[in-house]
Amino acid sequence: MRFDEQLHWSEGLFLQPHHLQRMQRLLEDLPRKIRDLALPYAYGWCDLQLDLDALKSRRVVVKHLSAILPDGQELSMPGNCSIAPLTLEFDGSSENSVMIYLRLPQWSNVEPNLSQYQGRGGRYLLRETQVKDENSSDNEIPVMVRSLNASLSADPSDASSFTLLPLCRVVWTVINSSQPSLSLDESYMPPFITVSDSCPLLSMCSELLFQLRSSKNSLISEFSADGFDSVAVTARDLFKTIKLKTLSRYEQRLFALLVPERITPFALFLELVSLLGELEALDPFQISKDRFSYVHDDCLPVFKKVLERIRSILLQGGVSSALSFPFKQSDLPYLELQVTDERVFAGNNLFLALSYTGDLAERIRDVEEGDNFRLLDKESFGDRIRGVKLVHLRYPPQYLPSLVGVVWFKVMCDESERMWALIAEEKSMIIDCVHDLFPNLKATLYVNVEEGIEAS
Incomplete structure (x- = not known):
């Protein structure tokens, strides 16, 4: 990680755009570096909604989004960018699925970063907007602002000159040779920086919460029916007490954490594998030898495996x-x-x-x-x-x-x-x-x- 030198301000300095540009960039970079230090995976989608009806006409349309790119740049629509629809053409190749990316030209220290210079597709676009004096709410004047030159692409080779963030994977559905259409591949989930309403993990793990609560209530019912004597604890009572402790702790933790935008996918993954480890320890002969690896750009498969394993253990008692x-x-x-x-x-x-x-x-x-x-x-x-x-x-x-x-x-x-x-x-x-x-x-x-x- 690199921290750049600060500007030196002094009396008599002849102020030029370079000074303000560098100061703006330094002010943007510092919180991004702090975010990188705080989060193991500091990029992904915050909010995302696609137009599923547009896929039928072979168009990928984003209704609204907010995201953080791998280089730390923040984007949102509406906000600082406008994403044009991407139209795909069916070429009859053997590739049935297509990965769609959100792309943004990389910042350059040697090439123009404004799109209007030398015909280069730069990182920024200029736009004029009307701004009022926020103190008096009048004196409206035109102000030039930068918007980000973001777009959609299906070409992974763009990574050489663009910062890419996976958006979705679509699948060709050919009704007949003249009418191909697209559908969303729900077996793939793009990287999310937070478990928001748009993230499938929220509903997946909320359903696990119901099952944890059901298993916990079943154990409590058993204790109520059989009775519990803390002086004469049997081995079976001890086993059920340890299991009840595990279920109660993680049911409360997940209940508190499974709120939109409160937890990151990686932190949620650690919660689930910790729960799985404690449940497996109750029956050492059934401990799985599998090691679950978290892949931020495609984490849905590992979440499905962990959740399936947890559910299979919870259902062994037929609760x-x-x-x-x-x-x-x-x-x-x-x-x-x-x-x-x-x-x-x-x-x-x-x-x-x-x-x-x-x-x-x-x-x-x-x-x-x-x-x-x-x-x-x-x-x-x-x-x-x-x-x-x-x-x-x-x-x-x-x-x-x-x-x-x-x-x-x-x-x-x-x-x-x-x-x-x-x-x-x-x-x-x-x-x-x-x-x-x-x-x-x-x-x-x-x-x-x-x-x-x-x-x-």
Whole structure:
């Protein structure tokens, strides 16, 4: 790491643009170097949203983003850059997938960094903007500002003259020879500098949190049923106590850490491998010989392996299962579920499985936003109110059945307390939706239950 010399300011100095340029660069570089020292992987996406519909027309379109490049440069749109769409042409090659990068020309000490000089695609673009005096909120004047000359590329060889940050991987889907289209490869996750709402790790690990809580509650139920004498502790009691300690600690830690933008992917990885190590130590004969290596630019595979191993250990005791309650078509234009089992309202681990004709992924946002799809009590059918909040699960817990052609949603009872209270009072719920968007809709409610809990 290099720290550059500071400018020397003195009386009589003839001020030139060079002085201010160097001072601005020094002021930018110092916090970046501090960030590099504080974070093992100090680059990646903070926020990212792609236009998935544009992929069908072979275009990669970024709706908004914020990121830190490997060279430390901060970008955001809207903000200091504007990213033009990238159109891909299908060349019929054997390569089925294409990696897309966000690129920015490297800063140069010998070549012009402003794009208008010598026709070179420099790092910066000039733009005029109107700025008011922030004290008086008037006296508006034009000010020239720099924006970053960022763009999208599918050429990894750009690394020789550009700073690259992986954006996504897309896959060609050829309907016929004249109509190829693109789809997002969900088996790849670009590097994130923080586990934000845009990062798939947030939902993946939040689902693990539900399972940790279920396993912990199951052990507590066993202690309640069998009793516990601290004077005459058996080997089995000691084993369960150690396991309960591990589950309680990591359930609380993950609950505190799994908040958008609170933890980095690498720190989350260390939490998970620490949890895995403690769980494996409870049964030395089942300790895996695998060593999990963290690769920041493609960390999704190792997270999947670690989570799969943790879940397999938690499920060895058979602590979790799921009850299913299918919705039925009503005489009115909605699906209805009459609830007679009190276990539906005993906890908050509820999941909704939906299937309908057409592209399942296209309607996920409609379900989450709640304008065209509502889960609510029957009496509120005619009211213009939102239903219970539903959150899409890309990786449903393993105790749920493996179903084909289904999208899963977590029923967020705690975040919709008033509506859920109305449902619990009526002992029934309905699904009201725009039928043209969800043709042939079928829905099933799944409730996570633990061993030893009987229906009342």
